[in-house]
Amino acid sequence: MRQLKKILSLLTLTLFSLFAVFPIYVVLSTSFRGDNAFQSTSLEFWTKTSSISNYFSLFTSTDFLTWMRNSLWVSAAVTLIGVGFAIGAGYSLSRFPIRGKKTGLLILMTTQMFPCTMLLLPFYIVLSHLQLINSFWGLLIIYSATSLPFCIWQLKGFFDTIPKELEEAARLDGCSHFQVLYKVILPVSLPALAITSLFNFMTAWTEYAIAAVVLQDPQLYTLSIGLKTFQSSLATQWGLYAAAAIIVSVPVVILFMSLSKFLVSGLTMGSVKG
Amino acid sequence: MRILLFLSLLLFTQSLMAENQVSIQIWHQMMYSHREVLREVVQKFETEHPEYKINLVYKETEELRSAFQAAALGGSGPDLIYGPSDQVGPFATMGIIRPLDDLFSKEDLDQFDPLSLVRFQDRLYMRGDMVGNHLALLYNKNLVSKPPATTDELISLGKKIAQEKTADGKPKVYGLAWHMMEPFFFVPWVAGFGEAFTNENAEPHLDSSSTRQAFQFMKDLKESGITPKECDYEMANALFKEGKTAMIINGDWSWGDYQKAGVDFGIARIPQVSATGKWPAPLVATKGYSINVHVSPEKLPQVVLLLRYLMSEASQLEFTEKVSSLPSNLNARRSDLVQKNELLQASSDLMSVGQAMPVAPELRAIWDALRPQYQAVMGGTQTAEKAAELAQKNALEQIHVMNEIEKPTSQALIVKFIFGLLGLVLLVLVLRKLPLIWSELMGPYRFAYWIMLPAFLSLIAVVIYPFGYNIALSFSNLSLKTFQDWQIIGFQNYIRIATDPVFYSVLGKTILWTILNLIFHVGLGVFLGVIIDQTLPAKKWFRLLLIIPWAVPQYITALTWRGMFNQEYGAINLVIQKYLHLSPIQWLTRPLEAFGACLLTNIWLGFPFMMIVTLGGLQSIPKELYEAAEVDGATAWQKFRKITWPLLQPVLIPATTLGAIWTFNNLNVVWLVSNGGEPSDQTHILVSYVYKAAFNLYRYSQSAALSMIIFLILVVGSFLFLKKNEPSSGGPT
Missing domain, CATH: 3.40.190.10 (Periplasmic binding protein-like II)
Structure with a gap:
């Protein structure tokens, strides 16, 4: 009975894993095929037109490396700024009797409810007033600020679970508030910090709509806009696109997988109460 | 900190470079x-x-x-x-x-x-x-010696070519392929049946016998078995390049590519319509x-x-x-x-034999009115008569909406008055609180206030300000003709939305979409989470594999799934046919199926999040509870029902709320999988509807109002949901 149950659950998990991996299999297989072979009735992984030439031309004949570098810069900076700001706000909200805390937290949550695409036009106008169109700064500001509400909630939720006694002991030892945060709280918050950073990184790494409006110089393109240039209304370079998609996805997937342990413990779904 | 400084320096020098x-x-x-x-x-x-x-x-x-x-x-x-x-x-x-x-x-x-x-x-x-930019009939010289001059010849030649079938019953080589979703590929035929699709003032002339006949002809052509069952541009293009279709209707822009691809092809006029003896007139632009x-x-x-x-x-x-x-x-x-x-x-x-492409903005409305009808006729969900009638009606309506400049009414005064009053109240409040804010910034908790400040300020600049701007737009008349000088007009945008039946049907669809998604996300997530939690040896591996959908960038996923849903070449139908021996499903050309396709994609994307949340929640359930239940002889289902499920609530409820908001506002999946609402604008949820109204129909003010309504719905909805579940949501406080 026990054995049967085990086999059944293994079977179910295998089935769902196949479901989860199948689209990736399709992209991977397309990325090896010749340019015209996106449409083909074979499900085989390796066909007679397959080769690594798409990957080769991706690196030699396109600006892929530039896009990659830009995306790395932007994503790293957004992660630093976003998480840095969120630590401050999350910690204050978690530990101190801030005025209007409850309202503030509710407002933070409601910002998630506005359809983001409609903010494009106002964003553009704000950024052009600040002369930040066509610069990474514009992108950094928007990305970090739009992901802030989620990050603050997330970190506040985690800080809430840390026993207050830890800090009190440190305060008695003569630590300043900053030292307490830096030396006591942050080290034990590693899982939550890892997850929050991961989300920030992901947003910046994959965002498309805002980047397309803000960045105009091809030298500044991030990966998502760059990838889009392989597509056009009437002819997509599917092979190149799939190869690029694989390379773009790999770092995030690896990050996700290596942090998956933290995902389970660090993703706090804090309650809405203040 | 140092890294940041370095980064800013680097960006700064970069921007200085191009001077002279x-x-x-x-x-x-x-x-x-x-x-x-x-x-x-x-x-x-x-x-x-x-x-x-x-x-x-x-x-x-x-x-x-x-x-x-x-x-x-x-x-x-x-x-x-x-x-x-x-x-x-x-x-x-x-x-x-x-x-x-x-x-x-x-x-x-x-x-x-x-x-x-x-x-x-x-x-x-x-x-x-x-x-140029005009359409023509291209034929592969290896398969067609003489291009057909009339439509009858086209069909008989096509049938001859498509006779030979492969093992799975499809023609080895199709007779003809073309982009069956875009009206640009359809309007030449209207002229072939006698009349133009616009009159001399660029006004739509669609409810004509020519349009009806052309619709019917397109449909018959598709059913004659000489074409693929579903065909967009990509597919027609790929088929022709590979020699899998003998003829294609395509524009002059593609010729260079075919030459480069080494296709030996010839060019001819789109065949004369046998019934009328007239030539189809491609648009020359x-x-x-x-x-x-x-x-x-x-x-x-x-x-x-x-x-x-x-x-x-x-x-x-x-x-x-x-x-x-x-x-x-x-x-x-x-x-x-x-x-x-x-x-x-x-x-x-x-x-x-071509006709010049009209350039008036009204043309946009004609395309937008024709596209859904064309797709519906091709998908078999609309008759030619009804399609022509509706296309004309919708085109006129959209032109009217596009050209209308709404004048401010007396309501504008009220709106302005309210804005002014609110602004004043806000100002007074802030001014009165200023000493208080100052004393807090200097007070015993100054540390807390100071470290909160950067986040607070950037949120005001980037989130709150644009939000306020959007509110102003929602009361304005910003549209095509008032682009440079819009003004506040009153509540008209809101009234129009509230009285529009389409809004309610889309709203209904959005709610259905959100609920269905959440049922699957939470159901699958909890189910898999619980199973993984029990399967000890391989636990880690399955967890790794199952979070993949979450990790892959959304736009890549969405476009990949769109490819996988293709009726004949998509991986999903191939699996359905090969391994399940069922007949293929018309995923993207029928409204219900297209909705299903978006749903399936989004389920794939969303269940890992709930699974991880579940796994996190399971960690905090004491094992002793299960042991005690076992002593009492509880079944697995009873244990789940009485222990696991209630104790997961504190994490699941906030996660579900967040999930609901994300799903409700998920533009990516719907827009990319259904290619902007295809077929026939039937797959829209509210956000994609807003997006379309704003950027395709130039109705900025109205979509601003609509997005305010979305916002209100979500705020009210999620607070009701949270309120209802409050007693059980203990959570860490």
């Missing part, structure tokens, strides 16, 4: 092969004029349009914008491109094909560099450059210099040589490259 150069930016929508040529031409220009630096920016046609609108409204944007002539109407109406009459002399312009000089309301707005209205007078001569260069004989011939385009420069046309090019010679014969 003239930098000109061009936005264009050229396809891949054309882009390469443009780059070469521009590079030549740069070597001749070293002080110039030309930036080429590619954007997809629709995006080019919306990005340019946004940029120009913000007072910037590229210097030159390149695109199809039909963008001239809307841009000129908005006043974001400048008339070119004063920049070029008459003698200058006389050297160009009149078709390439795009005028709107008697002023020149665009200089085309190539003429030009593509070209317009100048942004914001180009400064000092920079204008430099931009004109570049534009002249791009129009020159040498530059245009470069394109002719590489991609077989027909130059607009008449001198270039007399060159051997054009005269000896068979394709181009054939092209002028084709153009002789």
Whole structure:
């Protein structure tokens, strides 16, 4: 009975894993095929037109490396700024009797409810007033600020679970508030910090709509806009696109997988109460 | 901190670099092969004029349009914008491109094909560099010796070719393929049945017997078995390149590509309609450059210099040589490259039966009204009669909406009064709180306030301010004709939405979409989480595999799934046929199935999040509870029902709320999988509907109002949900 149950659950998990991996299999297989072979009735992984030439031309004949570098810069900076700001706000909200805390937290949550695409036009106008169109700064500001509400909630939720006694002991030892945060709280918050950073990184790494409006110089393109240039209304370079998609996805997937342990413990779904 | 400083320094130096150069930016929508040529031409220009630096920016046609609108409204944007002539109407109406009459002399312009000089309301707005863009029948010479001259011949020839079947019952080689989703590929046939699709004032003329017959003919052609069952541009293109369709209806832009791909093909007119003896009339248009209205007078001569260069004989011939385009420069046309090019010679014969592409903004409304009807006829969900009738009705309605300038009513005063009052109250509040804020910033908790400040300020600048701006827009009349001078008009936008039946049907669909998604996300997530939690040895591996959907960037996922849903070549139908032995499903051409396709994609995307949340929640359930239950002889189901499920609530409820908000507002999946609401705008949820209203129909104010309504629905909905579940949501406080 026990054995049967085990086999059944293994079977179910295998089935769902196949479901989860199948689209990736399709992209991977397309990325090896010749340019015209996106449409083909074979499900085989390796066909007679397959080769690594798409990957080769991706690196030699396109600006892929530039896009990659830009995306790395932007994503790293957004992660630093976003998480840095969120630590401050999350910690204050978690530990101190801030005025209007409850309202503030509710407002933070409601910002998630506005359809983001409609903010494009106002964003553009704000950024052009600040002369930040066509610069990474514009992108950094928007990305970090739009992901802030989620990050603050997330970190506040985690800080809430840390026993207050830890800090009190440190305060008695003569630590300043900053030292307490830096030396006591942050080290034990590693899982939550890892997850929050991961989300920030992901947003910046994959965002498309805002980047397309803000960045105009091809030298500044991030990966998502760059990838889009392989597509056009009437002819997509599917092979190149799939190869690029694989390379773009790999770092995030690896990050996700290596942090998956933290995902389970660090993703706090804090309650809405203040 | 140091890294940040370094980073800012680096960015700063980068922005300082280009000082003494003239930098000109061009936005264009050229396809891949054309882009390469443009780059070469521009590079030549740069070597001749070293002080110039030309930036080429590619954007997809629709995006080019919306990005340019946004940029120009913000007072910037590229210097030159390149695109199809039909963008001239809307841009000129908005006043974001400048008339070119004063920049070029008459003698200058006389050297160009009149078709390439795009005028709107008697002023020149665009200089085309190539003429054509018209559809023709291309045939693979290895499969077709003589192109069919009439539609009857076309069908009988097609049937002969499609006779031979593969093992799974499909034709080995199709007779004909074309883009079955876009009305651009349909309107030539309307003329073939006698009448034009617009009248001389560019007003729609769609409820005609010609349109009805053309619809019916398209449908019959598809059912005759000579074409694929579902066919978009990509697919038709790929089939023709691989020799899997003998004929294709495609535009002149594709010829260069086919030559490069080594297809031995010929070009002929789209066959004469046997029933009427008339030729279908493909739309002949030009593509070209317009100048942004914001180009400064000092920079204008430099931009004109570049534009002249791009129009020159040498530059245009470069394109002719590489991609077989027909130059607009008449001198270039007399060159051997054009005269000896068979394709181009054939092209002028084709153009002789063509009709000129209208440029008025109203054309947009005609396309938008025709597209869903065309798709519905092809998908078999609409009759030809009804489709023609509805297309006309919707086109007229949309034109009316587009051209209407709403005047401020007395309500505008009320709105302004409320705004003013609110602003005043806010100001007074802030001023009165100022000493308090100051004392807090200096007080015992100053540490807490100071470290919160950066987050607080950036949220105000980037989230709160645009939000306020959006509120103002939602009471305004910002649209195509009031782009530069919109004003507050009152509650009209809200009233119109509240009285629009389409809004309620889309709202219903959105709610259904959200609920279905959540049921699957939470159901699958909890189910898999619980199983994984029990399966000890391989636990880690399954967890790794199952979070993959969450990790892959959404736009990649969405486009991949779209490919997988293709009726004949998509991986999903292949699996259904090969392993389950069922008949293929028309995923993307029928409303219900397309909705299902979006749903399946989003379920795939969303369940890992809930699974991880569940796993996290399971960690905090004491194992002793299960042991005690076991002693009492509880079944697995009882244990789940009485222990696991209730104790998961504290994490699941906030996660579900967040999930509901994300799903409700998920533009990516719906927009990309259904390609902007296909078929027939039946797959929209509210956000995609808003997006379409704003960027396709130029109704900014109305979509601003709609997004406010979405926001309110979500706020009220999620607070009700949380309130209802409050007692059980203990959570860490």
